[in-house]
Amino acid sequence: MPKLPVDKRIKCFSEVALGYTEDQAVAEANRCLQCKIPRCVEGCPVGIDIPAFIKYIRQGEYNKALEKIREKNSLPAICGRVCPQENQCMGKCVLGLKGDPVNIGGLERFVADHEDKARKRKPENVQPTGKKVAVVGSGPAGLTVAAELAKMGHEVTIFEALHAPGGVLMYGIPEFRLPKKIVNEEVEYVKSLGVKVETNVIVGKVIKLDDLFEQGFDAVFIGSGAGLPRFLGVPGENLVGIYSANEFLIRVNLMKAYRFPEYDTPIKVGEKVIVIGGGNVAMDSARSALRLGGDVTVVYRRTEEYMPARRDEVINAKEEGIKFVFLATPVRFIGDEKGWVKEVECVKMKLGEPDASGRRRPIPIENSEFTLKADTVIVAIGQKPNPLPVRGEDKVKVTSHGTIVANPETGETDMPGVFAAGDIVTGNATVISAMGGGKRAAQAIHRYLMSKA
Amino acid sequence: MAKKFSVLAKETLAPGINRIVVSAPLIAEKAQPGQFVILRVNERGERFPLTLVDWNPNEGTIVLIFQEVGVSTRKLGKLEVGDYIEDIVGPLGNPTDVEKYGEVAVIGGGVGTALIYPWVRALKEAGNRIVTILGARNVGLLLLEDKLRSISDELYISTDDGTKGVKGFTSDVLKSLLEQGRKFDLVMAAGPVPMMRAVAEVTRPYKIKTVVSLNPIMVDGTGMCGGCRVTVGGETKFACVDGPEFDAHQVDFRELMNRLRTYSEEETLARSTVS
Numbered sequence: 239m240p241k242l243p244v245d246k247r248i249k250c251f252s253e254v255a256l257g258y259t260e261d262q263a264v265a266e267a268n269r270c271l272q273c274k275i276p277r278c279v280e281g282c283p284v285g286i287d288i289p290a291f292i293k294y295i296r297q298g299e300y301n302k303a304l305e306k307i308r309e310k311n312s313l314p315a316i317c318g319r320v321c322p323q324e325n326q327c328m329g330k331c332v333l334g335l336k337g338d339p340v341n342i343g344g345l346e347r348f349v350a351d352h353e354d355k356a357r358k359r360k361p362e363n364v365q366p367t368g369k370k371v372a373v374v375g376s377g378p379a380g381l382t383v384a385a386e387l388a389k390m391g392h393e394v395t396i397f398e399a400l401h402a403p404g405g406v407l408m409y410g411i412p413e414f415r416l417p418k419k420i421v422n423e424e425v426e427y428v429k430s431l432g433v434k435v436e437t438n439v440i441v442g443k444v445i446k447l448d449d450l451f452e453q454g455f456d457a458v459f460i461g462s463g464a465g466l467p468r469f470l471g472v473p474g475e476n477l478v479g480i481y482s483a484n485e486f487l488i489r490v491n492l493m494k495a496y497r498f499p500e501y502d503t504p505i506k507v508g509e510k511v512i513v514i515g516g517g518n519v520a521m522d523s524a525r526s527a528l529r530l531g532g533d534v535t536v537v538y539r540r541t542e543e544y545m546p547a548r549r550d551e552v553i554n555a556k557e558e559g560i561k562f563v564f565l566a567t568p569v570r571f572i573g574d575e576k577g578w579v580k581e582v583e584c585v586k587m588k589l590g591e592p593d594a595s596g597r598r599r600p601i602p603i604e605n606s607e608f609t610l611k612a613d614t615v616i617v618a619i620g621q622k623p624n625p626l627p628v629r630g631e632d633k634v635k636v637t638s639h640g641t642i643v644a645n646p647e648t649g650e651t652d653m654p655g656v657f658a659a660g661d662i663v664t665g666n667a668t669v670i671s672a673m674g675g676g677k678r679a680a681q682a683i684h685r686y687l688m689s690k691a
Numbered sequence: 692m693a694k695k696f697s698v699l700a701k702e703t704l705a706p707g708i709n710r711i712v713v714s715a716p717l718i719a720e721k722a723q724p725g726q727f728v729i730l731r732v733n734e735r736g737e738r739f740p741l742t743l744v745d746w747n748p749n750e751g752t753i754v755l756i757f758q759e760v761g762v763s764t765r766k767l768g769k770l771e772v773g774d775y776i777e778d779i780v781g782p783l784g785n786p787t788d789v790e791k792y793g794e795v796a797v798i799g800g801g802v803g804t805a806l807i808y809p810w811v812r813a814l815k816e817a818g819n820r821i822v823t824i825l826g827a828r829n830v831g832l833l834l835l836e837d838k839l840r841s842i843s844d845e846l847y848i849s850t851d852d853g854t855k856g857v858k859g860f861t862s863d864v865l866k867s868l869l870e871q872g873r874k875f876d877l878v879m880a881a882g883p884v885p886m887m888r889a890v891a892e893v894t895r896p897y898k899i900k901t902v903v904s905l906n907p908i909m910v911d912g913t914g915m916c917g918g919c920r921v922t923v924g925g926e927t928k929f930a931c932v933d934g935p936e937f938d939a940h941q942v943d944f945r946e947l948m949n950r951l952r953t954y955s956e957e958e959t960l961a962r963s964t965v966s
Contacts, residue, residue: 401778438780444721465915478953485916499964502737502762504957577949
């Protein structure tokens with residue numbers, strides 16, 4: 239897929255991957271072998287009928303291709319862009335055994351972007367069931383649940399704590415990977431199905447679960463995600479210039495601080511930026527900081543092969559000039575007399591035995607300390623679950639890690655009528671796994687509502 | 692639920708200091724003393740916190756008092772009755788621990804005086820005897836004097852320039868009361884960081900429990916970002932969800948002051964965009 243040239247893209251937040259033209263999409267679609275037993279479908283967490291939609295692209299029937307995708311996935315323009323397809327559908331494609339797999343994500347994206355937005359999208363013949371469902375959180379899990387339930391005829395209201403819906407799609411993933419216009423269009427699609435969205439409402443703080451049932455909701459879905467920042471807990475971490483990745487990305491993406499002072503939210507990026515971590519959030523932070531003028535180095539405690547970030551985005555980051563220090567972790571931050579960060583003291587690591595995740599555990603090497611200059615530090619070592627919606631609710635069980643205990647197949651919690659899925663159940667994972675969990679929960683909620691009659 | 696938040700009344704209390712009444716039924720219904728809201732004035736606005744000064748659940752209204760110091764408060768100051776605020780979310784933060792303590796000194800400095808009003812009201816209702824100390828740079832900037840006098844048992848005033856009350860700071864007034872042998876079971880203070888720090892230093896040798904409401908930079912106000920983190924008793928806390936009220940004797944005020952200066956240059960630039 240064509241990309242914006244490096245010299246151009248590092249000066250702006252425009253989308254890097256440019257998408258297929260019609261000819262390119264049809265050519266790519268023609269590479270598909272149309273397997274009788276398609277392994278790609280097994281690799282898709284929501285089970286999109288991939289050969290079928292690709293066949294429609296070959297025939298130039300893009301709207302039919304989109305309908306085929308939307309049978310299983312309500313947010314194709316987003317998934318086509320941010321899914322780690324290399325580990326999912328494309329990882330299973332038989333063409334990948336001997337060469338390049340079909341670019342399924344690229345084709346999904348092409349179809350979604352090609353849609354005639356003016357076309358009436360509300361499905362016809364939906365029989366209202368008279369049942370009301372409250373969805374807490376408007377991230378990928380909540381949007382999926384809301385869309386699925388609306389298609390089944392239920393009346394759905396999403397409650398969102400921030401001023402804009404989308405969750406991590408809005409505040410976390412930058413414009414150069416996922417344009418906010420696309421997120422807004424997908425949210426509009428979900429609204430076109432009849433879903434109401436109430437922003438600025440914090441369930442758990444302002445409205446309790448019981449209040450929702452009292453207001454007449456028949457079921458509640460919790461998709462509050464994993465939006466609480468993790469810090470390293472080493473000395474000096476509160477020096478000025480040290481951001482959590484969440485704060486940095488919220489300022490950049492949700493508040494558009496990269497357009498300051500046209501937008502009012504400021505952001506401060508010094509000459510030397512150190513990003514701690516190796517996941518997608520670390521890559522997004524590093525590439526955003528680079529676009530704001532910093533010289534950026536990523537410090538990761540394992541080796542490159544263990545980085546959880548998408549391969550494509552690591553390649554993009556390297557192309558853009560981001561530097562990497564592997565096998566190192568900060569032990570303290572050193573500031574100046576005004577309390578601003580100036581240096582990061584790190585220790586070198588070596589890899590030991592595999593841990594529970596199967597990755598080799600990093601072990602500090604004694605007396606191997608070294609320092610890196612830093613004017614700005616972004617800590618991107620993961621997020622914790624946000625169990626705020628069930629805080630003080632003894633009827634919903636929460637683990638010691640802060641995740642909600644829910645049946646992974648149905649999303650059922652210990653409290654009747656309350657379901658949960660996405661990062662709040664799994665801990666921080668991917669957009670598509672949150673959507674997969676949301677999809678299963680929507681089916682379970684439907685069964686629950688209809689059995690209550 | 693109303694999507695937007697309309698300004699129902701507006702009053703100038705002192706030069707650059709406004710009081711507005713805003714329609715926000717859900718917030719009015721749930722508000723408690725010590726809590727705050729996060730606002731975004733318009734589409735391009737930033738999110739910033741303001742303390743809930745008063746609220747009326749029956750009328751669905753909240754009262755905010757703010758000083759026009761930066762781009763956002765200037766934008767807010769430009770709104771007239773009938774205009775809308777784009778977003779308000781709240782009530783946020785933990786409510787004040789309101790109990791019967793006995794004799795309580797409540798101290799407000801500058802626009803922080805607005806913040807102590809709900810404290811005084813709730814503490815008085817809980818049966819405490821209230822000694823209120825108000826401070827401002829000059830007599831023209833004193834806020835809520837009459838309102839606070841009517842619900843306090845004693846009220847003292849200090850101004851930096853001596854145009855009313857004692858010439859000096861609120862902490863000086865507190866200090867002289869303590870030196871005269873007055874006893875307090877609790878001291879609460881809200882205002883600029885140097886003032887809160889000075890109050891903490893005055894009460895420390897007397898071992899009087901002292902509570903301050905911290906005012907760090909906030910973005911989401913829901914615990915998502917840690918922009919508002921403060922060190923209290925050697926531990927990192929998020930003021931928006933763990934506070935905003937903390938034991939003044941445990942707070943690292945120097946760090947708070949440094950962190951508040953993060954964006955001083957940007958704030959000057961942004962302020963110039965609003966005439």
